[in-house]
Each structure stands twice: as C-alpha cells, then as structure tokens.
Amino acid sequence: MGAVKVLGWLALSALAPGAAHLRAGWRRTGLVLLSxxxxxxxxxxWTVLTSGSLASLAGTLVDDASLTTAAVGSAVLGVAWFAMMVHSFVVLRPGSLRQAEQIVTGTVAGLLTVAVLVPFGATAQYAWTSRDLINSIFKNPTTDPQARQGEPAPRPEDPWAGRERVNILLLGGDADDHRPGVRTDSMNLASVDVATGSTVLISLPRNLEEVRFKPGTPMAERFPGGFRLPPDPGGGRSDLLNSVWEYSDAHPEIFGGRRHQGARVLMETIGYTLGLDVDWYALVNMWGFARLIDAIGGVTLTVERDVVFGRYNEGLVKAGARKLKGADAMWYARSRTNSDDYTRMRRQRCVLGALLDQADPATVLTRFNQVAAATKELIQTDIPRDMLTHLVPLAMKVQQAEVTSIQFVPPLINTGSPDWDKIRTLTRKEIRQSTGAAPVVASAGPTATSTATSTATPTPTPTKSRKKAAQPQEDDPARALTDGCGQL
Known part of the structure; x- marks a missing residue:
C-alpha cells in the first residue's frame, strides 16, 4: 500500500472509525468500531429528535448534568479517538513504505491525529467553562442561603408555575471599589409573554422622587408618605429611586437586623409602582458591561452628536457611525454632561439594542473565554439555577418576537411628583397590546387596592417588531427598542 493510500484510509478513519481496520483485515475490530x-x-x-425543538435542546444543554456529561464525554471521546487513529495508522503497516515515504507519512499522520483532538478538546473546554460560569452566577435556593426562598418549583408540564408572563428586573449598577453601596442608575423591567416571547421593556428613571413602598413592608412603615430624606450637605438627594437598594442595605435595623435586603426591597418597590409581580432580578455592573463589550470586539452604533465625559470634560466620543470599545460605549451610555437623565436612558437603550443585535453566536463562540471571564464579573442575580433550562428557550423566543419599550420620563411623567395611577395604567395598556390579552397583574399599584387578573390566555402567533409612527407620547408612549437611535 502506497503512502497516499495509507493517508487516505487514515483520513477516512477519522470520519468513520474502523475503516482502516477493515482495509487492513482486522474485520472484528473494524466492525466493533463502526458499530x-x-x-x-x-x-x-435521538437526543435531537426527542428534544422537540432547537430552543428546548438549547435549554437542556445548559443543565448542570448535561454540561458535565458533555465536558467529560468529550474528553473521553477525544482520548479514544486519538488512540483509534494511532492504532489505525499502525495496522496500515507504514513500515513497509520506503524511508522517505515513512517520514512524510508519519509527519502528516501525526498532524492529522492531533487535529482530530481539537474539536473534542474545544467542546470539553467550552462545556466546562460554561458550567463553571453558570454555577458561579446562578444559585439554587436549597444550596445558596442568600437566594430567594419560597420559589415555586418548576414542573415539566408547567415550568412557569401558572405564569403567563415572566417579569425580570434588569438593573445597571455603579458599584466600584472606591464607592460604597450599589446605586441602580439603570432600571428596566422586561415583561415577557411565555407563550410568544413578545416583550415590553419598561424603563424607570433614576431620579423618580417620593417613591411609594408596598404596604405592610418595613420600608412602608418607615416612609408612609413616600421615600423622603433631608437633602445632602451638598444639596443633592439620596432619596431617589436609584438609592432604594443602597439605603435598604445600609439600614438593616429597619428589617430586624437582616442584611442585604436591597435587591428584595427594590423588586417589591418597582413591582408595586408598575402593578406587577417581579419574578427575578439581574444586576449588571456597568463597568463589567464594558468588559463584555470588549470581549465581543466592540459594538457598532451611530453616535448622534459628540458626547463629552470625564470630571474635567476631558473625554469625547465623537459623532458618527463607529465601532466603540467597552469604555467608550459605557461613557456614551452614561455621560450626563450637556444632557439629562432621559437622554442618557435613551442612549443606554441604544447600546443594549446594538449589543443584542451584534452578539451573534459565532462571535460569542470565537471569543468564548473572554466573554465568560467578563460575564463572571458582570452579573448578580436571584434567578434559580434550575430555571435556566426554561429561560434559555424563552430568550430564543424573545430574539424572534416583538420587543417594545416605554420610558416613564417627562413629559409623560413628572419625576418630581409622579402620577402613580398613570404609570400603572400605561403599564397595563402596553402589556395588553403586547399580548393581545389582559396582562397578569399580580399586585395593586401605589394608589389601588384591587388586584387585576388575566382574562384570556394568549395564543402563540408569529410577531413582528412594532414600528411606531411619530405621535405624541401621551397617545402611545411605547417604542421599538432601537427607535430613535442614531437620530438627532
């Protein structure tokens, strides 16, 4: 057998183990390998066919047992495949070739055998890194004492425990080694229809005043007329919505000495303000977010006008269509120089929309280690680990469904003296339009006493992004996520 044939049969064995053994007369070994x-x-x-859909398969793959099996299984298969390739080369008797052919054949065979290991090693590494990342961010109430207790256990027949919508509070915090506490300068509630994935992103401004707390809670007893504190020495205020988490964490005596109550209090407060139950929260460290953007290679967006930043206005993000690194993207989203909180909220929404559009699977896979390392420092959440199996398919639905947003900012809402009834009414309206049915509203708003309930079950139907015509915000304040981005 010539050198070309030896290499040909060896290459075929990489795709169909046992082929070289059959060619060399090792019939029993070849048939066992092929079997x-x-x-x-x-x-x-069978796994793919029984999963039901690609989304369900993706959900299964983030399960802890699945990731462990994938990591260990890939490593074992890689070693087995390597050994099979070495033995395949041996049984093809390369020693019968001329010396020069033996050298060339041995070199090519060695490279081919090592190359076979690469996909197995990459799969094992991706799976193990994913498992470590997910387990470091998501905890289960039974294993993590700080995770929320009393969550309804997901059931295979109804993983959402009767929910028609899932409400997740998405927070952007400014935690820093040089600043105590967490100020939630970005607060968005994503209300997702579990049947269709249609989503309403509800944005609340950081400077909302006289915040009302859920009746019967310790904060409501401390502030019966709304969140109000004396002005700071410098004239600023520490009683805005973005200070609720920090204040709650700093005053454990309000909660009978219990610490780390900020997340729970803010969830209750925003849920009460909107007339919704908040299921879970996810807090993103804004500067960790910059590292995530760097990990995917930056985001491309249109900067409407020059954005100045820095203590001495020494920084500049220049106007125009450009690819921004993480730090520039964050300054574009966060700078208040020569602008206001509401303009900043819109820019934050634009960065989020650009990231969702551009963080495609291929980009994430090619930069997987960097993305995983950045994400570890990025997210704090109380979403239970076991719910990921169901949330991943839902997230894939959201990518294909309608996402609209509403911002409770002036002139729609006066942040100094908010109309709580109006906030609650507009929230119900937008969710109803998103689902085509009355939304699940599980708790009364700040001035209401009754609980609204769903009157119909939405039917899963294909949806498209809703494009809003230009009209007064009072008539229809909802917008597609990236509406207004890149415009003066």
Missing part, C-alpha cells in the same frame, strides 16, 4: 460509532450517531440523533 460503536453508529450507536453514538443514533444516540445524538
């Missing part, structure tokens, strides 16, 4: 290979392929096919 094992066929069983492996059939097992993978």
């Amino acid at each position: 094992c290979y066929a069983a492996l392929l059939l097992g993978l096919l």
Whole structure:
C-alpha cells in the first residue's frame, strides 16, 4: 500500500472509525468500531429528535448534568479517538513504505491525529467553562442561603408555575471599589409573554422622587408618605429611586437586623409602582458591561452628536457611525454632561439594542473565554439555577418576537411628583397590546387596592417588531427598542 493510500484510509478513519481496520483485515475490530460509532450517531440523533425543538435542546444543554456529561464525554471521546487513529495508522503497516515515504507519512499522520483532538478538546473546554460560569452566577435556593426562598418549583408540564408572563428586573449598577453601596442608575423591567416571547421593556428613571413602598413592608412603615430624606450637605438627594437598594442595605435595623435586603426591597418597590409581580432580578455592573463589550470586539452604533465625559470634560466620543470599545460605549451610555437623565436612558437603550443585535453566536463562540471571564464579573442575580433550562428557550423566543419599550420620563411623567395611577395604567395598556390579552397583574399599584387578573390566555402567533409612527407620547408612549437611535 502506497503512502497516499495509507493517508487516505487514515483520513477516512477519522470520519468513520474502523475503516482502516477493515482495509487492513482486522474485520472484528473494524466492525466493533463502526458499530460503536453508529450507536453514538443514533444516540445524538435521538437526543435531537426527542428534544422537540432547537430552543428546548438549547435549554437542556445548559443543565448542570448535561454540561458535565458533555465536558467529560468529550474528553473521553477525544482520548479514544486519538488512540483509534494511532492504532489505525499502525495496522496500515507504514513500515513497509520506503524511508522517505515513512517520514512524510508519519509527519502528516501525526498532524492529522492531533487535529482530530481539537474539536473534542474545544467542546470539553467550552462545556466546562460554561458550567463553571453558570454555577458561579446562578444559585439554587436549597444550596445558596442568600437566594430567594419560597420559589415555586418548576414542573415539566408547567415550568412557569401558572405564569403567563415572566417579569425580570434588569438593573445597571455603579458599584466600584472606591464607592460604597450599589446605586441602580439603570432600571428596566422586561415583561415577557411565555407563550410568544413578545416583550415590553419598561424603563424607570433614576431620579423618580417620593417613591411609594408596598404596604405592610418595613420600608412602608418607615416612609408612609413616600421615600423622603433631608437633602445632602451638598444639596443633592439620596432619596431617589436609584438609592432604594443602597439605603435598604445600609439600614438593616429597619428589617430586624437582616442584611442585604436591597435587591428584595427594590423588586417589591418597582413591582408595586408598575402593578406587577417581579419574578427575578439581574444586576449588571456597568463597568463589567464594558468588559463584555470588549470581549465581543466592540459594538457598532451611530453616535448622534459628540458626547463629552470625564470630571474635567476631558473625554469625547465623537459623532458618527463607529465601532466603540467597552469604555467608550459605557461613557456614551452614561455621560450626563450637556444632557439629562432621559437622554442618557435613551442612549443606554441604544447600546443594549446594538449589543443584542451584534452578539451573534459565532462571535460569542470565537471569543468564548473572554466573554465568560467578563460575564463572571458582570452579573448578580436571584434567578434559580434550575430555571435556566426554561429561560434559555424563552430568550430564543424573545430574539424572534416583538420587543417594545416605554420610558416613564417627562413629559409623560413628572419625576418630581409622579402620577402613580398613570404609570400603572400605561403599564397595563402596553402589556395588553403586547399580548393581545389582559396582562397578569399580580399586585395593586401605589394608589389601588384591587388586584387585576388575566382574562384570556394568549395564543402563540408569529410577531413582528412594532414600528411606531411619530405621535405624541401621551397617545402611545411605547417604542421599538432601537427607535430613535442614531437620530438627532
């Protein structure tokens, strides 16, 4: 057998284990290898077919047991494949070739054998890194004493425990080694229809005053007329909505000595303000977010006008369509120089929309280690680990569904003296338009006493992004997520 044939049969064995053994006369070994290979392929096919859909399969793959199996299984298969390739080369008797052919054949065979290991090693590394990342961010109430207790256990027949919508509070915090506490300068509630993925993103401004707390809670007893504190020595205020988390954490005596109550209090407060139950929260460290943007190679967006930043206005993000690194993207989103909180909220929404559009699977995979390392420092959440199996398919629905947003900012809402009834009414309206049915509103708003409930179950139907015509915000304040981005 010539050198070309030896290498040809060896290459075929990389794709169909046992082929070289059959060619060399090792029939029993060849048939066993081919049978094992066929069983492996059939097992993978059965897994895909029984998963029901790509979204369900993706949900299954983030399960802890699945990731562990994938990591260990890939490592074992890689070693087995390597050994099979070495033995395949041996049984093809390369020693019968001329010396020059042996050198060339041995070199090429060695490279081919090592190359076979690469996909197995990459799969094992991705799976193990993913497992470590997910387990470091998401905890289960039974294993994590700080996770929320009393969560309804997900059931296979109804993982949402009767919910028609899932409400997740998305927070951007400014925690820093040089600043105590957490100020939530970005507060958005994503209300997602579990049947269709249609989502309403509800934005609340950081400077909302006289915040009302849920009746019967310790904060409501401390501030029965709304969140109000004496002005700071410098004339600023520490009783705005973005200070609720920090204040709650700083005053454990209000909660009978219990510490770390900020997240729970803010969830209750925003849920009460909007007339919704908040299921979970996810807090993103804004500067960790910059590292995530760097990890995917930056985001491309249109900067409407020059954005100045820095203590001495020494920084500048120049106007124009450009690819921004993480730090510039964050300054574009966060700078208040020559602008106001509401303009900043819109810029934050634009950065979020650009990231959602541009963080495609191919980009994430090619930069997986960087993304994983940045994400570890990025997110704090009380979403239970076991719910990821169901949230991943839902997230894939959201990518294909309608996402609209509403911002409770002037002139729609006076942040100094908010109309709580109006906030609650507009929230109900936008959720109703998103689902085509009355929304699940599980708690009364700040001035209401009754609980609204759903009157119909939405039917899953294909949805498209809703494009809003220019009209007064009073008539229809909802917007597509990236409406207004890149415009003066």
